[in-house]
Amino acid sequence: MTNETLANYANLSLYSAMAVLTFSMLGYAGYLAGLLPARDDRAEPADAVDRELVAAGGGTVSGDASPHGAGAAPATESDVPLRARKAGGIAETLAILGTLMLLTSAVLRGASVERWPLGNMFEFGVASALFTMAVFLVWGLRRDLRWLGVFVVAPVLILLGLANTIWYTEAAELMPSLKSIWLVIHVTVATISVGLFAVGFVVALLYLAKDHFGERRGLLRVLPDSRTLERLSYGLHIVAFPLWTFTLIAGAIWARQAWGSYWNWDPKEVWTFIIWVVYAAYMHARVTRGWRRQSATWIAVAGFVCIIVNYSIVNMYFVGMHSYSGL
């Protein structure tokens, strides 16, 4: 049973979300651009202070730094130029609106086929975009994340574009092996953790960029300092990792229900395992003496590359029992 009207509304809502998110992305870009001149005004003294701190022993001194660490991004809201504040505000409102539209699209899609809307590549793509945005927005309630907006919304738009074109699958019922409560549990948690890993990955890349090009190079200077970025990225990863561990366990339970054995070395299972092992290695590397934070972060980046491979190449080209991509 498929209700085509609802499915069409779902698509309409998706297109609208993409349009709204595009403007949100532009707004976030405007926010960053708006910060730049302000930084230039203060560049001299800030740099001087910084050099002094480094000269004074290089150690991390005490806890009187701004919430963002040593004077990189604006310390208080009044330091943010009006232009940037306006752009940031609009971007945030549009991001919330776009996310709600994505949610609406997923709900309508689910209603149109009377099932959980996570049954094929297209639906995974939309849900991943939705959860990535949700992670970003919910996290944003706790700290000022306007600097991160453009780096999250842009990849989300690319993902939605892919979902809408090469992965598009018409709304329909599921294959028998997917009809299970474990679809809801396993795939939903997997998609949430992918959302967290995605934001963690973006922050990790920003950290590595800042570490490589220098704290004050170009646009990078309006971002939080690299130490803060590294810590934020780690914080996201340690929330995502237990969720991924749960995904692995739930997948095994479901595999026994559906295929008779909880572990079959099916390509999709293998990749879930590989991703888990790579992120475990990241956490290890971070506490292994003699390993620098940069090298550890590269392992986290490799972990997300594995997630991308798992989503795209493994789903579409590897032969296994998980051939549900709908392609």
Next chain:
Amino acid sequence: MSLSTQPSDPRRDEGIAQPTLGTLGLLRFAWRQLTSMRTALFLLLLLAVAALPGSIFPQRSIDAVRTVDWMARHETAGPILDSLGFFEVYASPWFAAIYLLLLVSLVGCVLPRSKIHWKAMRSQPPRAPKRLERLAAHNSVTVDGSPDAVLGDVRAALRSSRFRTHSHDNFTVSAEKGYLKETGNLFFHLALIGVILGMAWGNLLGWKGDVIIPVGQTFANTAARFDTLSPGPLVDTADFEPFAMKLTRFDAEFETDVQGQGQFGSPRDFTAYVDFTKEPGAKVEKKVIRVNGPLETGGGTAFLLGNGYAPRLTVKNAEGEVTYSEVTPFLAQDNLYTSVGAVKVAGAGAVGKQLGFAGLFLPTAVLDEQGPRSIFPDALEPALALTAFEGTLFPGGRPQSVYSLDTAEMTQLKNKAGTGLLRIWLTPGQTYTLPGGQGTITFDGLERFAGISIRSDPGKEFTLASSLVALVGLLLSLTIRRRRVFVRVAPAPDEGRTVVSIGGLAKDDDEGMGEQLEDVLTRLKERRT
């Protein structure tokens, strides 16, 4: 100096003091290397890389047919990769070597840590450092009261914030909390060993067997009745439970509403209805087996893993005697259920010759320039497309598949005119008369079959419990913070007041330490008013 194995080894100096390392020393050195974090990290990354090829190359134990195919298509690479174990990655010695080393490393790492942690939990927090303001997070306040009285309240404040406290003297308190972090971490690592043990247990004592049951037939759970059976090394197949199940009906539904790519004709629902008897003579129970709804048989679980079509076929010889009459399963090769199968008429044929048929069953058949094929998985226009052979069906008595003919010692029959090969096209109810007085073949009707897999894994509960322990341990390890807090009290210059200095020490960088100290001071102030 020359004795040291690694220039960067911090224990280099020991090497000088002990000029002969000896076998024991070398072993100890190797053990220390193996159980180091660095090695664990290296092995983890290696494990991830080693698991890769198994997802790229077909694996023999999962899909033997695709493996053979791949090898046939890659004549040079095939045998090389095969000898390196690339088609059997997860059973290969190198894969095993990695995870066993990791396991040994894990045990060697976790056991000493458990001992240390056990001791730490039973001992007191260490003495406060001389200068608390040297600690990354520190603070100080002046409150009313004598140092002694304040110290008592400091202790109470720390305890109310779930710290364990100890005073090594009369003007300091040492406090620590978050022991559960390390406990969780150790449980996580130990539980991983449990997961591996549970899997090994299942492999040794578990078994799985597959059987194809056409509608109307009964399966009895004995080793001989399975089409394929793979018991673990410690399984006694004579001990199987004596249950039986008769497949009374099989329902299959396919997508017909949605026309879109990848959806039309997709399977939608499969249900097998069985009459289940726990043991001979027991009451018959009506049960259903679905794709996500297996049937517990007691010692095992019956899963519905496949289905397909089984035409009822009858072959008669020239005298009209029935030489073959069976429901013959044909195996689906694709999503449209284009199925292959064979009919082996072992009984009386022409003198000294046996008769064999091989070919396709097509649930919704079309015959056009692309040849015979199926265009929909449901049985809308079923047809059989067969070729016929005569000769010896079982040359040399070699084992062979039920679903294909070994034509090594057979010749293919020609058509009536003798101009080409014989091609038989049959729809239900039709009979075909073979040329040369070979008799007839009749397509009497069509049944569905269910592919049932019966599996037993006695280790699965243990594996599941271990993985849940690992998950809980991981959560504790990642969410709890290990914190040490030291407090020193000293009389303030103004009479009747006390200066309280507080400093915090954390593992890793701990953003919340400052807040933690604030919290303790707030609790203290509440007590002082």
